[in-house]
Amino acid sequence: MLIRPEVARTWLKAALPLVIDLYWLRTINAVGDNDSREKQRALYDYARLITDLDPRFREVYWFVAVSLPWRLRDRSWVHIDLSNDLLRRGLAQYPNDLKMNLLLGYNLITYDKAYVEAARVFQHTATLPRAPPFAGLIATRLYSQGGSPELGIEAARAMRDSAEDEATRAEFEARIADLEIEQLLQKIDAAIGVYKEKFGDYPTTFEELVKSGLWKGPTTDPLGGRLNIGYDHRSHAQSQPRRLELYRADKDE
Numbered sequence: 001m002l003i004r005p006e007v008a009r010t011w012l013k014a015a016l017p018l019v020i021d022l023y024w025l026r027t028i029n030a031v032g033d034n035d036s037r038e039k040q041r042a043l044y045d046y047a048r049l050i051t052d053l054d055p056r057f058r059e060v061y062w063f064v065a066v067s068l069p070w071r072l073r074d075r076s077w078v079h080i081d082l083s084n085d086l087l088r089r090g091l092a093q094y095p096n097d098l099k100m101n102l103l104l105g106y107n108l109i110t111y112d113k114a115y116v117e118a119a120r121v122f123q124h125t126a127t128l129p130r131a132p133p134f135a136g137l138i139a140t141r142l143y144s145q146g147g148s149p150e151l152g153i154e155a156a157r158a159m160r161d162s163a164e165d166e167a168t169r170a171e172f173e174a175r176i177a178d179l180e181i182e183q184l185l186q187k188i189d190a191a192i193g194v195y196k197e198k199f200g201d202y203p204t205t206f207e208e209l210v211k212s213g214l215w216k217g218p219t220t221d222p223l224g225g226r227l228n229i230g231y232d233h234r235s236h237a238q239s240q241p242r243r244l245e246l247y248r249a250d251k252d253e
Contacts, residue, residue: 061086087103119142120139203229221238
């Protein structure tokens with residue numbers, strides 16, 4: 001049974017460190033006994049009690065957050081919102097905690113498909129000591145996948161300008177070019193969608209889209225490469241072998 005935080009502070013003030021440690025031990029043991037959705041949910045209550053009593057108990061936030069997601073038989077997940085809540089509470093105390101930033105970014109990508117929010121998390125993560133070198137590049141790719149390549153361009157320029165070595169600057173310079181291509185391709189994709197609504201089928205070639213009058217923009221990519229429409233009914237650029245995304249969001253399970 002959980003006690004209420006205000007009760008613990010009032011009646012058990014002298015023994016508060018002991019109370020916190022006892023509930024922390026119960027939480028650790030409960031992780032090994034999480035054989036049901038309900039028991040998994042109880043971990044959050046333990047974590048909230050402990051962190052309400054001691055908001056600076058750093059380990060509780062990430063340890064319980066990573067343990068909370070529970071997969072149902074239909075392959076959907078529950079308790080992701082609770083996991084995110086704990087991580088955000090932890091980051092309010094420790095905004096530069098590398099582990100909690102990475103875990104929140106992972107949740108936002110994997111479970112919530114909140115790509116732009118995840119991009120902001122990874123963009124911040126890239127500025128932290130010992131941040132993995134891929135954090136900044138993932139941030140720009142996530143902006144693109146979230147339909148905001150312009151934010152990716154802005155982020156890539158900022159990271160290029162703050163880079164301390166030429167190789168990193170060149171890497172982000174190349175990413176800016178990729179994002180500019182992706183920005184164009186997403187606009188063409190929107191025109192392809194309008195074409196489908198108007199004519200009942202997709203255009204088979206880029207030239208067909210142009211001839212319809214629904215695309216009046218550039219007819220080559222920003223690097224001068226040829227534009228085309230692929231078998232997936234999306235636009236592609238000769239200068240970019242693959243679209244700038246982590247994966248096709250509509251193919252996720």
